[in-house]
Amino acid sequence: MGKADFLSELRRALSSRLPEEELSDALAYYEEYFAEAGEDREEAVLQELGSPAAVAAKVLEDRGDAPPVPKKSPSRPKELVLWGVGILMACGVLAAVLLALLPLGPEEGAPLYGVIAGSEGFSDDLMDMEAIHRLEIDLPAAEVLIAPETEGTGLYVERWGEPNPNLYYDVENGTLRLWTEAWEEDAEPSGGTVYLYLPRTLVWADINLDRGFLSVHGLEVQDLDVTIGQGDAALEQLATGTLEAEVGTGTLYLDHVRGGTLKGSVTRLGDQGGLEEHTPEALVEGDGTALVLEHCGAGVLELRCQAGDVAASGTFPGTVSLEAPQGSVYFSTTLARMDYQISRSGGSELLVYQDVEGGGSNYSGGDRWDLQVQAKTAAYLHFAA
Amino acid sequence: MTFPLGAPLLDACVLGVLTQGDAYGYSLTQRMKEVVDLSESTLYPVLRRLRQAGCLNVYDQPYQGRNRRYYAITPVGRTLLSGYREAWREYRGQIETMLFSEEPEEGGGEYGEG
Numbered sequence: 001m002g003k004a005d006f007l008s009e010l011r012r013a014l015s016s017r018l019p020e021e022e023l024s025d026a027l028a029y030y031e032e033y034f035a036e037a038g039e040d041r042e043e044a045v046l047q048e049l050g051s052p053a054a055v056a057a058k059v060l061e062d063r064g065d066a067p068p069v070p071k072k073s074p075s076r077p078k079e080l081v082l083w084g085v086g087i088l089m090a091c092g093v094l095a096a097v098l099l100a101l102l103p104l105g106p107e108e109g110a111p112l113y114g115v116i117a118g119s120e121g122f123s124d125d126l127m128d129m130e131a132i133h134r135l136e137i138d139l140p141a142a143e144v145l146i147a148p149e150t151e152g153t154g155l156y157v158e159r160w161g162e163p164n165p166n167l168y169y170d171v172e173n174g175t176l177r178l179w180t181e182a183w184e185e186d187a188e189p190s191g192g193t194v195y196l197y198l199p200r201t202l203v204w205a206d207i208n209l210d211r212g213f214l215s216v217h218g219l220e221v222q223d224l225d226v227t228i229g230q231g232d233a234a235l236e237q238l239a240t241g242t243l244e245a246e247v248g249t250g251t252l253y254l255d256h257v258r259g260g261t262l263k264g265s266v267t268r269l270g271d272q273g274g275l276e277e278h279t280p281e282a283l284v285e286g287d288g289t290a291l292v293l294e295h296c297g298a299g300v301l302e303l304r305c306q307a308g309d310v311a312a313s314g315t316f317p318g319t320v321s322l323e324a325p326q327g328s329v330y331f332s333t334t335l336a337r338m339d340y341q342i343s344r345s346g347g348s349e350l351l352v353y354q355d356v357e358g359g360g361s362n363y364s365g366g367d368r369w370d371l372q373v374q375a376k377t378a379a380y381l382h383f384a385a
Numbered sequence: 386m387t388f389p390l391g392a393p394l395l396d397a398c399v400l401g402v403l404t405q406g407d408a409y410g411y412s413l414t415q416r417m418k419e420v421v422d423l424s425e426s427t428l429y430p431v432l433r434r435l436r437q438a439g440c441l442n443v444y445d446q447p448y449q450g451r452n453r454r455y456y457a458i459t460p461v462g463r464t465l466l467s468g469y470r471e472a473w474r475e476y477r478g479q480i481e482t483m484l485f486s487e488e489p490e491e492g493g494g495e496y497g498e499g
Contacts, residue, residue: 029454030429049424058429059430
């Protein structure tokens with residue numbers, strides 16, 4: 001094989017896989033390379049380069065950088081892309097309860113008694129989860145675990161409202177609602193655990209817990225709104241147009257969450273967070289970090305922790321706003337083309353700052369620190385109260 | 386023997402070589418091959434990646450009736466390089482505490498590389 005054959009085979013191997021500009025760029029490089037080496041070295045260069053296919057693979061392999069951030073498309077949630085692998089893996093907690101699943105009938109406003117599978121009072125009809133596109137949960141005290149339907153079936157409730165059942169649900173126009181009603185005056189709010197297995201794609205979900213624990217994973221939700229008064233939320237492997245999560249006292253943990261806009265806020269770190277056994281280990285063992293993002297991505301990122309630390313890592317090519325007036329901020333990003341605005345408390349000290357100076361940065365004084373990164377590069381910074 | 390260069394180290398070396406002056410693909414490859422075991426095809430993806438990251442600029446200069454594409458390090462690239470240098474010093478120190486654990490400490494920093 002000569003140089004011409006090599007180049008035409010390389011073109012063929014890459015042509016359907018690369019945009020025109022990149023294709024011609026790559027070919028020009030190798031063409032120039034042969035020219036520089038001269039005819040004397042052509043054989044040697046061919047030997048060293050290896051097959052065109054191998055060279056093509058190298059060129060393609062290196063393109064696997066950060067995936068694009070999904071665009072918000074309100075009327076067509078299915079366009080959202082769910083990144084990340086391992087979605088199909090059932091998490092241990094959920095897997096354990098699959099054995100005891102109880103499919104429920106879609107009765108309007110049916111009370112859910114605090115029982116486990118096999119108890120009387122439940123219909124054996126399968127709830128038509130396919131018909132559910134929206135989710136509204138408003139509960140005083142609960143653990144709510146939401147997973148895609150590949151991991152289970154329907155709605156399963158455990159231990160609720162003893163002695164008085166007070167959990168209700170209905171499905172209307174594609175919206176599944178779960179709520180409680182009037183327990184006796186002065187009675188302790190009864191609580192329990194809800195396992196929900198939903199279609200992977202939802203238009204919106206609005207989840208409100210006064211106290212408890214929330215886990216959501218493996219879904220695409222156009223608009224996800226989470227409010228927890230006291231407790232923890234773990235949101236994992238989600239794709240979302242807009243996510244707004246607010247925790248009063250507790251922790252907020254996001255892992256592999258991609259969104260157009262991610263907003264998270266924690267007022268303060270709780271003693272134990274919410275229900276201890278489900279709290280992500282990282283938070284239990286943590287050093288006061290109340291708000292954690294790992295492997296996330298967002299066009300717009302806004303995080304605020306009134307009292308406690310914020311830690312965020314991922315791909316944030318857009319606007320970033322981080323606030324921890326009484327705590328520390330740990331922030332690391334790849335693919336940065338942005339203006340960061342990071343508020344810090346009055347006396348806090350910047351501990352580490354590297355890899356971004358050349359991109360242009362400045363400390364504007366006062367309690368606001370502006371960082372500009374001109375191009376895709378790595379940024380890492382940390383300042384502590 | 387030589388030790389294979391991982392992607393970050395390769396990036397760092399390319400940036401380092403380019404601080405000595407702009408270079409075109411072939412010359413850069415040859416320059417690096419003097420020191421490390423490098424395949425002729427390795428550098429294109431590296432150069433492209435660094436360029437996309439804003440670490441390199443390119444410009445073409447006519448040479449013998451064709452173009453040579455030169456690569457030049459940008460301020461962003463220099464910043465990245467300074468980070469790499471710092472990380473490398475630290476890494477080298479850690480490796481050497483294992484490699485030369487029986488030798489006196491003041492010998493550190495004087496070992497030749499490669």
